[in-house]
Amino acid sequence: MPYWYYDKKDLQNTPSYREGIPNDTENRYRKEGARFIIDTGSKMDLGYNTVATGVVYFHRFYMFHSFRTFPRYITACCCLFLAGKVEETPKKCKDIIKVAKSLLTEQKFGTFGDDPKEEVMTLERILLQTIKFDLQVEHPYGYLLKYVKCLKGDKAKLQKMVQMAWTFVNDSLCTTLCLQWEPEVIAVALMFLAGKLSKFEVVDWNGRQPKHNAWWDMFVEDITMELLEDICHQVITELIGATRIGKIVSKINVGRSQCIKWIAL
Amino acid sequence: MSASSSSQAATTVTSVNDVSALFQNEKKYEELNIIGTGAYGTVYKARDLHNSGQIVAMKKVRVPLTEDGMPLSTVREIALLRQLEAHRHPNIVRLLDVCHGGQAMDREQLVLYLVFEHVEQDLDSYLSRAPGPLSQARIRCMSYDILSGIDFLHSHRIVHRDLKPHNLLVTSAGRVKVADFGLAKTYDTEMKLTSVVVTLWYRPPEVLLGVSYNTAVDVWSCACVLAQLHSRRALLPGAADTDQLHRIFRLIGRPPREQWPENVSVMIDSFPDYEPQDLADVIPGITPLALDLIKGMLVFEPSKRLTAMDCLEHPYFTEEPLM
Numbered sequence: 001m002p003y004w005y006y007d008k009k010d011l012q013n014t015p016s017y018r019e020g021i022p023n024d025t026e027n028r029y030r031k032e033g034a035r036f037i038i039d040t041g042s043k044m045d046l047g048y049n050t051v052a053t054g055v056v057y058f059h060r061f062y063m064f065h066s067f068r069t070f071p072r073y074i075t076a077c078c079c080l081f082l083a084g085k086v087e088e089t090p091k092k093c094k095d096i097i098k099v100a101k102s103l104l105t106e107q108k109f110g111t112f113g114d115d116p117k118e119e120v121m122t123l124e125r126i127l128l129q130t131i132k133f134d135l136q137v138e139h140p141y142g143y144l145l146k147y148v149k150c151l152k153g154d155k156a157k158l159q160k161m162v163q164m165a166w167t168f169v170n171d172s173l174c175t176t177l178c179l180q181w182e183p184e185v186i187a188v189a190l191m192f193l194a195g196k197l198s199k200f201e202v203v204d205w206n207g208r209q210p211k212h213n214a215w216w217d218m219f220v221e222d223i224t225m226e227l228l229e230d231i232c233h234q235v236i237t238e239l240i241g242a243t244r245i246g247k248i249v250s251k252i253n254v255g256r257s258q259c260i261k262w263i264a265l
Numbered sequence: 266m267s268a269s270s271s272s273q274a275a276t277t278v279t280s281v282n283d284v285s286a287l288f289q290n291e292k293k294y295e296e297l298n299i300i301g302t303g304a305y306g307t308v309y310k311a312r313d314l315h316n317s318g319q320i321v322a323m324k325k326v327r328v329p330l331t332e333d334g335m336p337l338s339t340v341r342e343i344a345l346l347r348q349l350e351a352h353r354h355p356n357i358v359r360l361l362d363v364c365h366g367g368q369a370m371d372r373e374q375l376v377l378y379l380v381f382e383h384v385e386q387d388l389d390s391y392l393s394r395a396p397g398p399l400s401q402a403r404i405r406c407m408s409y410d411i412l413s414g415i416d417f418l419h420s421h422r423i424v425h426r427d428l429k430p431h432n433l434l435v436t437s438a439g440r441v442k443v444a445d446f447g448l449a450k451t452y453d454t455e456m457k458l459t460s461v462v463v464t465l466w467y468r469p470p471e472v473l474l475g476v477s478y479n480t481a482v483d484v485w486s487c488a489c490v491l492a493q494l495h496s497r498r499a500l501l502p503g504a505a506d507t508d509q510l511h512r513i514f515r516l517i518g519r520p521p522r523e524q525w526p527e528n529v530s531v532m533i534d535s536f537p538d539y540e541p542q543d544l545a546d547v548i549p550g551i552t553p554l555a556l557d558l559i560k561g562m563l564v565f566e567p568s569k570r571l572t573a574m575d576c577l578e579h580p581y582f583t584e585e586p587l588m
C-alpha cells in the first residue's frame with residue numbers, strides 16, 4: 001500500500017525543486033492550485049469533502065511531478081474532476097473547464113492548450129497512475145466532529161471552537177500539512193489552536209482516564225506539544241499570507257497581541 | 266520537453282499529451298505466463314521488478330473510456346477496493362497495486378492492471394488434487410475462512426456475485442482467500458469475452474430468474490461451495506439456465522406459489538412440483554451441524570437465507586467438534 005506522508009526534507013527536495021523551482025515558489029504554486037480548487041469547487045457547489053480530496057490529490061501529484069512539466073491550474077482542474085467522481089459528486093469535465101476559464105486570466109488559462117478537455121482526459125490517466133489509484137482520502141473534518149462530541153463544557157463555546165477549527169482545516173489545505181500528518185493529528189492540532197484563540201480550555205471530556213493529560217490523548221497517541229505548535233504555526237503562517245488574520249482577530253474577539261503571541265508560538 | 270526559456274510555470278505551454286508518453290515506459294511488472302482467462306479478463310503470473318522480483322498475480326481488465334474519461338463506476342469500485350485493503354483481512358486476497366497500461370490506440374479503452382499477491386492454487390485445483398476426502402477439521406476451517414471473507418465484503422456493502430471455487434484461493438498453509446470481487450459494475454460495462462462460458466453452478470435462483478439481488482446471492486454460492494468441500498464434487502452442476510433451476514428445485518423443492526417472484530418471464534408451472542430432497546443423501550457422511558448450516562443457506566427466498574454473519578455464529582463453528 002502506498003504511504004503518503006513525508007518529512008520536511010522530502011518536502012524540500014521535490015521534483016519541482018530538482019528542476020530548479022525554489023521551495024518558496026513551489027509553495028506559492030501549491031497554494032494557488034489549492035485555492036483554485038477551493039474556489040472552483042465552491043462555485044460549482046461541490047461539498048467540502050470533494051474539494052479537500054481534490055486538494056490532497058494535487059499535493060500528492062507534485063511529490064512525483066514538477067510544476068514545470070505540469071502547469072498547476074490544469075492539474076488542479078483534473079484533481080477536482082477526479083475527486084468529484086470518487087466522492088460521488090461528479091461534474092462534467094467541460095463544466096469544470098468553463099468555471100476554470102471564468103476564474104483565470106487569459107494567460108493562465110492558456111496553459112490548458114488548444115483542447116482543454118482532451119488535456120484533462122489525458123491528465124486524468126497520469127493522475128490516477130501517480131496517486132496509484134489510492135482514491136479514497138480521509139480528511140480532518142470528520143474527526144473534528146467526532147472529537148467535539150466527547151468534549152464537555154459550554155455548548156455555545158464548543159460550537160464556536162469547532163467552527164473555527166473547521167475554517168482552519170480549510171486553510172490548512174493550502175499548506176502541505178496533508179503530506180505531513182494524518183487527518184486525525186491535524187484535527188487535534190487545529191482544534192487545539194481554535195481552543196486557544198477562542199480562550200476555551202477543555203478541562204473535561206467523556207471517557208477520560210487517569211493516564212490522559214489532555215483530551216487528545218484519548219484519540220491519538222504520542223502527540224507532543226512541539227508537534228501541535230508546529231502544525232498550528234504552519235496554518236497561522238498561511239493565514240497571515242492570506243491576510244485573514246485580521247478577520248479572525250475581529251471575529252473571535254481576542255486581542256491582536258494575543259494572536260501575535262500565538263503566531264510567534 | 267520542459268521549457269527552458271522561462272522559469273514561470275504559467276508560461277510553460279507543454280501539451281499534457283506530449284509528456285504523458287514519458288510516464289508509460291517505466292516497466293514495473295514482467296509478465297511470465299497466463300494463469301487463467303475468465304469472462305472479464307486474463308490473470309497473469311508476473312514478476313514485480315521494483316520489488317526484488319516478487320511473484321504476483323496480475324489481472325488485466327479492459328475499461329471502456331467514456332466521454333468523461335474513466336467511468337464513474339470503475340473509479341468508485343477501485344477506490345473501494347483500495348480502501349478495503351487497509352483492513353488487510355486475512356481471507357481476502359491482497360491487492361498490491363493498481364495501474365494502467367497507458368492510453369489505448371483507439372482512445373476508447375484503457376487496460377487496467379490489478380496486481381494481487383500470488384496464491385499457489387485455487388480451490389478448484391486444490392479439491393481435484395486432494396488425494397482423498399478432506400478431514401472434517403479442514404472442511405470446517407475452510408468453510409469458516411470463506412464465510413469470514415464474504416462477511417467482510419458484505420459489511421462493506423460489496424456483493425461478490427460470482428463466488429465459486431475458481432475465485433477462492435488456497436494458500437500453502439491451507440487458508441482460503443476470496444478473490445475477484447468488487448468490479449461488478451466495471452465488468453457490466455465491458456464486452457464479455459464470448460468464448461468463455463460462465464459457470465452457473467453456484468448461481469442462486471434469483472439470479473437465474475433475473476430478479477434483483479443482494480448479499481444473499483453470495484450465501485447461496487457459499488453453500489454450494491461448502492457442500493463441495495464435503496463431497497469434492499459440484500452440488501448443482503447445471504448445463505444451462507433452465508437445467509440449473511431444475512436441479513435447484515429438485516434439491517430444495519419447488520417453492521410455493523406465493524414465493525415465486527413477480528415479473529419474471531419463467532413460469533413456476535414450467536417446473537414439476539418437485540419435493541425437497543434430503544441433503545444428507547446428497548452429501549454422504551456430512552455431520553448434522555454442517556448439514557443444518559448448509560440447509561439454512563440453501564433457501565429459495567433470499568430474505569429467509571442465513572446471512573454470512575449468521576453462518577459464522579452457527580453451532581457448526583461455535584460448538585466443540587464432535588469428530
Ligand SMILES: Nc1ncnc2c1ncn2[C@@H]1O[C@H](COP(=O)(O)OP(=O)(O)OP(=O)(O)O)[C@@H](O)[C@H]1O
Pocket residue numbers: 300301302303304305306307308322324358381382383384385386387427431432433434444445463
Ligand atoms: N491472486 C491470485 N493468485 C493466483 N491465481 C489467481 C489469483 N487470482 C486469480 N487467480 C486465478 O486466475 C484464474 C482466472 O481468474 P479470473 O478471476 O480472471 O477468472 P475466473 O474467476 O475464472 O472467471 P471470471 O472472471 O468470470 O470470474 C483463476 O483460475 C484464478 O484461480
